[in-house]
Amino acid sequence: MAQKKAPSAKKSSTEAKTAPAAVKNTAAAAKKAEPAEKKSEPVAEKNAPAAPKPEAVAEKAKPAAKKAEPVPVKTEPVAQKSEPSAKKAEPTARKAEPAAKKAEPAAKKAEPVTKKAEPAAKNAEPAPKKAEPAAKKAEPVTKKAEPAAKNAEPAPKKTKPAAKKAKPVAKKTASAAKKTAPAEEKVKPVTENPAPAAEETKPAAEQAAPVTEEPKTVVTEPVQPKEEAPMEPQYTTPRRSIAFIGSECHPFVKTGGLGDVMYALPRELVAENCDVRVILPRYACIPQKYQDQMVYRGEFYMDLGLTGRSYYVGIMEYVHDGVVYDFIDNQEFFSAGNPYIGLVDDIPKYCFFSKAALAALNYMNWIPDIIHCHDWQAALVPVYLRTMFQNSPVGHAKTVLTIHNLRFQGIYNIPTLKYWTGLPDEVFNMGAMKQGYEDANMLKGGLAYADRITTVSYTYAQEIQTAEYGEKLEDHLRYHSDKLRGIVNGIDYGMWNPATDPALAVNYDITNVLEHKWQNKLALQQELGLVQDQGKFVIGLISRLTNQKGLDLVNAIIPQVMDGNTQVVVLGTGDKEYEDTFRYYEDAYKGMFSACIQYDESRAHRIYAAADALLVPSRFEPCGLTQLNAMHYGTLPIVRETGGLKDTVQPYNIFNGDGNGFTFDRYDAGLLLDAINRAKTEYFVNRYHWDEVVQRDMAKDVSWSNSARQYKDLYLELTPW
Numbered sequence: 001m002a003q004k005k006a007p008s009a010k011k012s013s014t015e016a017k018t019a020p021a022a023v024k025n026t027a028a029a030a031k032k033a034e035p036a037e038k039k040s041e042p043v044a045e046k047n048a049p050a051a052p053k054p055e056a057v058a059e060k061a062k063p064a065a066k067k068a069e070p071v072p073v074k075t076e077p078v079a080q081k082s083e084p085s086a087k088k089a090e091p092t093a094r095k096a097e098p099a100a101k102k103a104e105p106a107a108k109k110a111e112p113v114t115k116k117a118e119p120a121a122k123n124a125e126p127a128p129k130k131a132e133p134a135a136k137k138a139e140p141v142t143k144k145a146e147p148a149a150k151n152a153e154p155a156p157k158k159t160k161p162a163a164k165k166a167k168p169v170a171k172k173t174a175s176a177a178k179k180t181a182p183a184e185e186k187v188k189p190v191t192e193n194p195a196p197a198a199e200e201t202k203p204a205a206e207q208a209a210p211v212t213e214e215p216k217t218v219v220t221e222p223v224q225p226k227e228e229a230p231m232e233p234q235y236t237t238p239r240r241s242i243a244f245i246g247s248e249c250h251p252f253v254k255t256g257g258l259g260d261v262m263y264a265l266p267r268e269l270v271a272e273n274c275d276v277r278v279i280l281p282r283y284a285c286i287p288q289k290y291q292d293q294m295v296y297r298g299e300f301y302m303d304l305g306l307t308g309r310s311y312y313v314g315i316m317e318y319v320h321d322g323v324v325y326d327f328i329d330n331q332e333f334f335s336a337g338n339p340y341i342g343l344v345d346d347i348p349k350y351c352f353f354s355k356a357a358l359a360a361l362n363y364m365n366w367i368p369d370i371i372h373c374h375d376w377q378a379a380l381v382p383v384y385l386r387t388m389f390q391n392s393p394v395g396h397a398k399t400v401l402t403i404h405n406l407r408f409q410g411i412y413n414i415p416t417l418k419y420w421t422g423l424p425d426e427v428f429n430m431g432a433m434k435q436g437y438e439d440a441n442m443l444k445g446g447l448a449y450a451d452r453i454t455t456v457s458y459t460y461a462q463e464i465q466t467a468e469y470g471e472k473l474e475d476h477l478r479y480h481s482d483k484l485r486g487i488v489n490g491i492d493y494g495m496w497n498p499a500t501d502p503a504l505a506v507n508y509d510i511t512n513v514l515e516h517k518w519q520n521k522l523a524l525q526q527e528l529g530l531v532q533d534q535g536k537f538v539i540g541l542i543s544r545l546t547n548q549k550g551l552d553l554v555n556a557i558i559p560q561v562m563d564g565n566t567q568v569v570v571l572g573t574g575d576k577e578y579e580d581t582f583r584y585y586e587d588a589y590k591g592m593f594s595a596c597i598q599y600d601e602s603r604a605h606r607i608y609a610a611a612d613a614l615l616v617p618s619r620f621e622p623c624g625l626t627q628l629n630a631m632h633y634g635t636l637p638i639v640r641e642t643g644g645l646k647d648t649v650q651p652y653n654i655f656n657g658d659g660n661g662f663t664f665d666r667y668d669a670g671l672l673l674d675a676i677n678r679a680k681t682e683y684f685v686n687r688y689h690w691d692e693v694v695q696r697d698m699a700k701d702v703s704w705s706n707s708a709r710q711y712k713d714l715y716l717e718l719t720p721w
């Protein structure tokens, strides 16, 4: 750890002063890490399959410090890459100045909050030169912005309207981008080319029209305005701007349902009259084709906690389907091949990310109405916002924190979290981040500071307030229950559509599912080396292989399920014990059991299309997406009645034929087997009714539109102007 501090100590005398304290903190952290590690093991399950031993804390940190030194060097290529766009930006940069000035006083006001707040305020106030390009969008607002900038010094409130004025520009550019075809071109209007934005800005366009078109009106008077009018979408609710902040998002990086939600919900919100910007880490593992399409948006340096160092924050932008994606760039934190490594690495990474995301919003001068953050990785955002960023422009935003899975919380000992966050002491009390005697819990802090908490189904919102599902936060959640609600997830119909899905052997829809679905079954059987027989009952299981997913129940009953007429296809990766057991079954039931121990999106699509039923016997399930995908592909779910599974799968009623799938309640292998046997009976004995359910499931609305409307209502509730 001493080595880690050495480079920063060279930088300045002030930094040198902070270094020894930091050393003490981290040394203490390393010592204290021992119990913390033990405690955090179950919490780290998803993100840290191999939790390092306590001794490794200090050791691991060393290379991080070494890596730290060359950061600016590493980032150079990014800056170089972006040079062209930066150059293009020059003309508009001048116009941006007033906006940049506005940011300054707000940042100054952050200073008195605490000593630690000072650096945060500085972060909010990026290097003036670099700030210029960020505010290019402000062009149409320039005239109005000037007086605001002059007045801005004493009155932070005046920065608010200025920020609001900037919004329409961003809104228009988002919609402008939507209309343009190639991705790179889409990006340009946002950062570089003010002209299209100005054209689309309502007031500007309205004012310009009479001036330039007046002479023409003699000729085209009745025609032109009428043709343009229908192009405007009709919205029933007022426009709001939302910043999504989270750790993964399809198609850039996805390890589970969070990635799907971060992709689909923003797109759906655009249709609900929202202006959405998604802020993500720029992981090195993001496919090159997306990296190549990102456009440099700016950069600044930010301090972090008690590290005494200044960290590079680059912003790379990518626009797609009306959604702007801003990637926070820092190779020191985001260069690993996987987004989640282990808490020792992930805690500093997401402390940095949460703070950098807020600083980036200030830097870009894009102040959203709502900041919607997701899971523990972004849970510090509301905490930073209401402390160190409260008096900066972004401090005006309201926050929503969504729990996608309460099991993962980001817990570590208090000294370590104080070191990496620099948050004031009051945040580390029992009402916020403190947990037990010596731990701090990032999610717990976020829940305390967020204006609203959501989780991804109504039932899970109730369950997490009980000891059985509350993951030790049930009391905290009950305390905040007035701001907690459940909104069930949907699926993206563009991504999940059996009629157009390019991964399938044969496409089908509700009108011809009974004729074509079995062809996909034969194709999958061939692909996986299973006995090719359309008469076999094929059960799919697509899942992370962890104990959350009820796999111990599955393993216990496989011998009874394998009756000669049933095939099982497993797709997933995770805990070795499950991977090995499924491999064993593949060997034991050759041609009838397939264990695909891999992550393969396209194969997942083919299994949804080919299987007759899909197993989701989870111990707990916040929402679950696989059962929704399955139903949409005419594959009947067999689920445990918990969380979102309970909310989305109506149990099949053998007397009147109603329902969507087969369910069981208690977490018990015998009950799972019973549900599978009921499904088999319907399939083999009562096929007519089975086929009816197939079509009913395909017709069921599992899209995002309903849920997106509920989120929009929530945003409006928080911003009732």
Ligand code: ADP
Pocket: 255, 256, 257, 258, 260, 542, 543, 544, 571, 572, 573, 598, 599, 600, 601, 602, 604, 623, 624, 625, 626, 627, 629
């Ligand atoms: P969780 O978020 O708990 O992992 P969800 O059911 O909410 O579970 O979301 C899982 C998503 O990840 C689904 O879209 C599913 O198709 C996908 N998925 C899970 N495992 C795999 C895999 N091995 N290969 C491809 N896709 C997978």
